[in-house]
Amino acid sequence: MRDIPRRVWLEISKSQLTHNYNAVASRVAPCEVMAVLKANSYGLGVLPIAETLKEAGAMRFGVAEPFEALQLLSLERPVHILSSILPEEIEPMIEAGITIPVTSLESARLIHHTAKKLRKFAIVHFKIDTGMGRLGIILEDAFDTIVQACALPDLICEGIFSHFPMAYDKESPVSRTQIKNFKTLVQQLNTRRIRFKYVHIANSDAINNFPESYQRPFNLVRTGINLHGAFDAHGKRSIEIHPAISLKTRLTAIRHMAAGSAIGYGQSYKLKEPTRVGTISAGYADGLPLSLSNQGHVIIRDKPCPIIGRVSMDYTTVSLAEVADAQIGDDVTCLGSTESNCITIESWAELKNTHPYEIICSIGNRVERRYVQ
Template identity: 30%
Template sequence: MGTSLLHIDLSALVANWRALDAVSGGSVETAAVVKADGYGTGAERAGRALFNAGVRTFFVAAVEEGVALRAALGPEPVINVFGGHMAGDQDMIADMALVPMLNSVEQITRHFEALPGKPFGIQLDSGMNRLGLEPVEWDAVRDIVVSAGPTLVMSHLACADEPDHPMNARQLTAFRAMTDGLPLRRSFAATGGILLGPEYHFDLTRPGIGLYGGLPYSDARPVVRLECPVIQIRDVAEGESVGYGNSWVAQSPSRIATIAAGYADGITRHISNAGTLFDGDTPCPLVGRVSMDLITVDVTHLPHAPKTLDLLCAHQRVDDLAEVGGTIGYEILTSLGHRYQRQYKA
């Protein structure tokens, strides 16, 4: 084995979707977000598994992602594009039957002029100040937009991973003020919003990170395992250093395994001298700096010479590694490198 092996458990992915679908409730449609190449797991394979499990509505970030997903899934599912209708996108939107979530008056004008009568959704800004029409803009165009029949009107929560944050209730109030009483299908909740309770669910929920084993869905089954091959094991004498910058010095005679993975594979340098890999159930400390293609690991305590070590596994999930690296599970997942050999478990 010359490259690291990324194991992707599609059955766990589907189980996580079914569990979040159950939380959403029987009258609510549960979609799936597969942007960023399915959060690093491969959007086409993840999308097919979810489609076979019953998902009929998907969300991607950009039109190009929607084109690839449509090619993988065929004509049946609805594929919504969070980024909306950007300049030059009209041919791909029309040819691939994508549904842009229009985010501004400019995008509304572009879509209505370039693709009159074609499906669209609307994104409203309920307080996050990132994407979507602000209340005053929505008031100005609401009647025209509603008469054109959007397939969905949505907004996005800023603090859903903190259930007690007052921003959640403020945004809910703002979203309802903009949409109550209108004959529109509504969506407000991603993974965190689903867990906030039924008042956040509306007509459609759109889980993302929770499908792939990440927080805030703490009951999620792990979806990925990253198995890294050992290239070489060497003996290091007391006082000798390992890696760039002499940042780790052996305090006693040690055995150091060099494994084939590094920051070119999406492994953050922030876990240098702080991360852990696993030989089965046994933790092995990462020593020295993470370099472009290599990581060095202390295996002195192992009774054997390991052939592989796991960076992501049941003992260290994406959010555990993210905590060590000072980031979030989303970044760990979406940074998973394309040099990995991917192995899917159905």
């Protein structure tokens, strides 16, 4: 079968990924940086991104679950599951040398028994729930649980970590209280001679908003969204990162339509005057939020073209009133920059009333990922 160029593609800039990694690494130095690449690297394609970040200097990688962890074995760097582990997943993860989270005494014992059976050691990090309310050892139980788990001989108790639910908010006391309680726990464990090689709590928000989250005793940070060139919707943006992705498609039709013509599903737009209407070959299946309907724009020949009518699954209609020279086949920038115009992930997030994470993770399956320098 002949290869045919794809209609919609996502350009992922390796040099911007590298820049973003370096920006984070130099901010938090001497802390080590774990690149968080869960959900297929936030939907962008895990292996090429992991390899680029490894070249940039990333020494370890974080994922959400075992399927994702196994995909990264070829990197020959530590891979951490950051969330939870199911009983039947323990054996294959120990076999593969994946770093496993301990989320309860029961899970520590299961990991220990499995390691013993396999005649291997299991590398574990204790996951402490200091306020996220989702997973991990509840703070009040953490001291006793860890003391008991550290006595299990087949565990290499390498790390202890926690996670922030709202480190975007510098004013809220929540993150400071989490840091204080977590540090107290680490100190209490020290009095029992329990010390960890890695102590970590910071995500991207914390790196931007809470310097104490990457100072002693912390010596590792876990960052995802900043590496991908975006920020959380709220909070300070103190690291100078660059957008790393551009979503592009082609102009597939140009039609001259009369005043009064209705456009698209629901006929939500009626032309006020005779207009050159363009149809671009991308829709919500490719990741364009439905909420761009009659609100957003795309860029053609470096000019903004307002979206008119409702975004549909595969196509979106735009006004070409300001781009007299537009031609069928022209490249269309849906997200990203051209010479003098720019559409940001954050602007889409605002229109969709969501955060940039959901925008990045919603780029459709049929969109070709192209890794460019």
